[in-house]
Amino acid sequence: MNKSTFVLMVVxxxxxxxxxxxxxxxxxxxxxxxxxxxxxxxxxILWKVEKYHPILVERKSGxxxxxxxxxxxxxxxxxxxxxxxxxxxxxxxxxxxxxxxxxGHPVxxxxxxxxxxxIIGKKGNWRQVLHADGDKGWIHNSLxx
Numbered sequence: 001m002n003k004s005t006f007v008l009m010v011v012x013x014x015x016x017x018x019x020x021x022x023x024x025x026x027x028x029x030x031x032x033x034x035x036x037x038x039x040x041x042x043x044x045i046l047w048k049v050e051k052y053h054p055i056l057v058e059r060k061s062g063x064x065x066x067x068x069x070x071x072x073x074x075x076x077x078x079x080x081x082x083x084x085x086x087x088x089x090x091x092x093x094x095x096x097x098x099x100x101x102x103x104g105h106p107v108x109x110x111x112x113x114x115x116x117x118x119i120i121g122k123k124g125n126w127r128q129v130l131h132a133d134g135d136k137g138w139i140h141n142s143l144x145x
Contacts, residue, residue, distance in 0.1 A: 026065070027087040027116070028053040028077070031132065035075035039064030046075050051132035052087045052116035054145065070114075070145035086119040088127060088144040097137035101126035108137050 031051050036043040039061035055067035055077065063079050070089050090113055098105040101123040120136065121128030127144060130136040 024057040024084075026055055026057055026067075026082045027085040027118075028055070028081055029083040029085060030081045033077055033081040035077055037076070039066065039076050043076065047073075050116060052085065052089075052118045054087045054089055054116065055082070057082075087116055088119060088129065088139075089114060089116045090139070090143055091145045092143045095139055095143040097129070097135070097139055099137060101128070101138045105138065109135060 028049050028051055033049050033053070034045045035047050035049060037046055038044075049069075053069070055065070055069055057065045057067045059066040060079075061076075064076050065079055065082060066074065066076050068074050070091060090111055093113055095111050095113075095115070096107040097109050097111060099108050115131070117127075117129035117131050117139070119127050120130050123138075125141045126138050127141060128136065128138050
């Protein structure tokens with residue numbers, strides 16, 4: 001490998017790392033948040049999300065965060081509705097929530113795709129989660145984003 005190729009590879013690596021570092025994973029902290037088409041209340045409301053919905057902030061405009069969610073959908077949310085909270089969202093059509101971290105524990109309830117939770121504990125590949133309505137339990141990491 002010649003010196004020019006090596007330098008190009010190093011620069012490319014650092015640019016990719018910088019792009020990843022700019023994306024902050026945050027979560028909705030209010031009970032409901034309007035997701036808008038642009039940075040400001042004059043922009044159309046595209047959809048609404050509930051508390052603990054995780055987002056990947058990619059850009060900022062004043063007090064507004066432009067983000068991508070777990071489905072790749074893009075929108076804008078006011079920064080006052082977002083905090084740095086460890087959260088996940090279910091990505092499978094049926095996710096069993098168990099009383100403990102493992103398949104040997106009973107299922108206490110099941111949820112579909114798109115249900116956000118706050119992470120309150122971890123054990124191996126299992127996450128102890130809390131929903132905004134107070135329900136809690138354990139979900140395997142493979143079912144989450």
